[in-house]
Amino acid sequence: MAxxxxxxxxxxxxxxxxxxxxxxxxxxAYKGIYLSxxxxxxxxxxxxxxxxxxxxxxxxxxxxxxxxxxKVIGTFCVYVPEELVLAVDGVCIGLCAGADVGSDEAxxxxxxxxxxxxxxxxxxxxxxxxxxxxxxxxxxxxxxxDGKKKAYEIFDEITNKVYVMELPHxxxxxxxxxxxxEIKRFADKLEELxxxxxxxxxLLESSRIVNAKRKALQRLSALRAADPSPISGLDALLxxxxxxxxxxxxxxxxxNELCDxxxxxxxxxxxxxxxxxxxxxxxxxxxAIPNWKLHAIVEGSGATVVGEESCVGxxxxxxxxxxxxxxxxxxxxxxxxxxxTVDCACFTPNTERLDNIVEMTKRLxxxxxxxxxxxxCTPYMMEAFKAKKTVDAIGVPFLRIETDYxxxxxxxxxxxxxxxxxxMQTRVNA
Ligand code: BJ8
Numbered sequence: 001m002a003x004x005x006x007x008x009x010x011x012x013x014x015x016x017x018x019x020x021x022x023x024x025x026x027x028x029a030y031k032g033i034y035l036s037x038x039x040x041x042x043x044x045x046x047x048x049x050x051x052x053x054x055x056x057x058x059x060x061x062x063x064x065x066x067x068x069x070x071k072v073i074g075t076f077c078v079y080v081p082e083e084l085v086l087a088v089d090g091v092c093i094g095l096c097a098g099a100d101v102g103s104d105e106a107x108x109x110x111x112x113x114x115x116x117x118x119x120x121x122x123x124x125x126x127x128x129x130x131x132x133x134x135x136x137x138x139x140x141x142x143x144x145x146d147g148k149k150k151a152y153e154i155f156d157e158i159t160n161k162v163y164v165m166e167l168p169h170x171x172x173x174x175x176x177x178x179x180x181x182e183i184k185r186f187a188d189k190l191e192e193l194x195x196x197x198x199x200x201x202x203l204l205e206s207s208r209i210v211n212a213k214r215k216a217l218q219r220l221s222a223l224r225a226a227d228p229s230p231i232s233g234l235d236a237l238l239x240x241x242x243x244x245x246x247x248x249x250x251x252x253x254x255x256n257e258l259c260d261x262x263x264x265x266x267x268x269x270x271x272x273x274x275x276x277x278x279x280x281x282x283x284x285x286x287x288a289i290p291n292w293k294l295h296a297i298v299e300g301s302g303a304t305v306v307g308e309e310s311c312v313g314x315x316x317x318x319x320x321x322x323x324x325x326x327x328x329x330x331x332x333x334x335x336x337x338x339x340x341t342v343d344c345a346c347f348t349p350n351t352e353r354l355d356n357i358v359e360m361t362k363r364l365x366x367x368x369x370x371x372x373x374x375x376x377c378t379p380y381m382m383e384a385f386k387a388k389k390t391v392d393a394i395g396v397p398f399l400r401i402e403t404d405y406x407x408x409x410x411x412x413x414x415x416x417x418x419x420x421x422x423x424m425q426t427r428v429n430a
Contacts, residue, residue, distance in 0.1 A: 005056050008063065012135065015128030022101065022129050023055065026290055033296050037232055039272050041265060043258030044235055050242050054289075058245065059131045065091050066135060071194045074136040076121070077144055078316045078342055079167055081335045084187050086206035086248070088196040093132050094244025095121055095139065098291030100405035102127035109154045110147075115374045116404040117288060118151045125158060132245065133159065138193055140186070142167045144346040145379050163189060169347055171340050180336040187332060203331040207321050213248050214317035216255040221314060223262045224306045225364050227279070228271035230262040233305020234295045235272075240312045241289035273304040278424050281366035283309035283357050283387060285374045291405060294372055297417050303424075306364040309357050310372075315342055318356070345379035353383065354390040361396055368397040368424040370417070375404045397424050 009019060030051055050058070062072055073085045074095040085092040100116065102123025109122060124130035133139070141152035141164040149164075156162035165182045168175030187198055196202075220239060223230055239258070243251055265271065280303050282294060287310065295305050308314065319341040325331040343353035361369060369391045373380040384400050391398040399420040403409055 002052070003056060005060070008060060009055070009131065012059075012131050013128065014131060014134070018127055019055070019129050022099075026054075026099075027052075029290065029292075033292050034234060034238070037234065037272055039270065040235060041231055041258060041261050043254070043261045046254045046258075047235070047238055047242055050246060051238070055131050059135070061247070062091055062093070062132075062135050066137075071137040072135050073190070074133060074139040076140070076148065077142045077167075078311045079142055079144070079339045079344070080140050080165060081183060081186070081339060082248075083203065083206045083210050083321065083331075083335060084183070084190055084198065086209055087198045087202040088190045088194040090190065090194060092248075093136070094288075095130075095132055095136075096244070096286065096288035097121045097124045097130070098241075098288035098405065099124075101129055109158075110151060113376045114147055114151070115285075115377045117286070117374055117377075118147050120288070120405060122151060122155065122158075125155070136161060138163055138189075140165060144344060145377070147376070147378075167346070171347060176336065176340060179340060180333060183332050183336050183339075187328070198328050200325070200327050200331065203328055204323060204325070207323050207331070207334075209248050209252075211320050211323065213243060213252045213255075214320055216252045216259065217243060217317040219259045220255060220262070221307060221317075221364075223259060223266065226266045227365065228269070228273045228275045228277060229279070229304050229306050230265035230271055231258075232272040232299055233280075233282075233308075234292060234299055237287060237292065237295050237305070237308060237312065238289075240308065240316070241287070243316070244289075244312075273299075278303035278368065278421055278428070279306045279364065279366050280304065280421075280424075281307045281309060281357070281361050281364060281369045282313075282372050283360075283369055284372035284384070285377045285380045286311040286313075287372075288312065293403070293405070293407075293410070294370065294401065294413070294417075297410070297414050298370070298421075301414065301418050301421055303368075303421050306366055307360050309353075309360050311342075311344070314356070314360060315344070318342075345383040350383065354386055357387055357390060358394055361391065361394065366396065367428055368399065368420065370420070371398065371400045373400075373402050375402050397427060 072091045074093050082092045097120035103119050105126035106119040106122040125133050139162045143149045143166050152162050168178050321338045322334045371384045388398050
């Protein structure tokens, strides 16, 4: 029987009734979408367990870490360097939310036409449903899109613990200098918060931990190039989502174990999908946990998602940090250089992203690209225009989707995806 965490949730100040309801819905959705898949890799047992304990064991671990004096840092963006948090012995947790929760409450603070990701992180907090937010000592925002930038002001009024990093929107000399200084300022802030000094040794150690996590995710991504892919897109998406809040060392070990198994599955030709099933790349806005909507539609229609050109995907782990530094100042230079290889649509120009879409389409042998933007996510909605032109130029079918976290458009999306897959099949057969 599952452990009873009521006492812990109550002590954090969660809304117990609403929280029970949330866990019931999440468990049912997980059963229907994930556990109904056939022939999944054995290594997914660990990730199923993590999800079953998403507000249980992991929260208990963080609770214990706090008791031992560690600080918990919540983040929303892959530009915020996890290495620095680990270098001060902090716990780093991604706070982005992927469920339609507390929107009514959130809409008392932000306009209706705000993207679902922002409404969800506000909504989870306002409805008292997110134990992670409650356990944070510092919440780090960043000046990426306008929606987030302004929502952090509101989030700070509600939580009183938001710290904002100023991210430039161009990657020229001035932007690079500014971002490097921001990373230094963040390092100082973390030292002040924790009382721990960042040393070259600590920074190197944490860099190795985060790079090892990136390498494990790169390995997973490379294995998905096989036909058939040894793992469903749904499972790979889940692993990427879990990477933002699991213990990084344990996560890396479990992902590598899974990758060993996937390599064996490739040799045996074993997969959730049939050989020759259509291969789709999804590109665009991040899909925070538990946003499994589009993958569920694509894979429920018989195709396989073979990659995510997204922050919950390759944008997060594509580039490793250069560990060749011997001082903290040099390490900060390297952190700044690495993070500016991330190709977020908040930057202009953002041609690297177009190159990366082409590279991923070819490497993963995707036969179609679905561009996914959350409604009202202006940066990605706008960039869809160039993404389409780029993908058209390499002769690969392209579908543009804008949606939110609600289930209202499931029927319409299923029809559109179905028609797109038929068109892809006709091209493949031609
Ligand atoms: S690096 S993608 S994690 S900013 S979906 S809130 S962009 S309106 S999440 Fe992001 Fe960092 Fe960029 Fe990645 Fe705004 Fe769009 Fe909402 Fe978004």
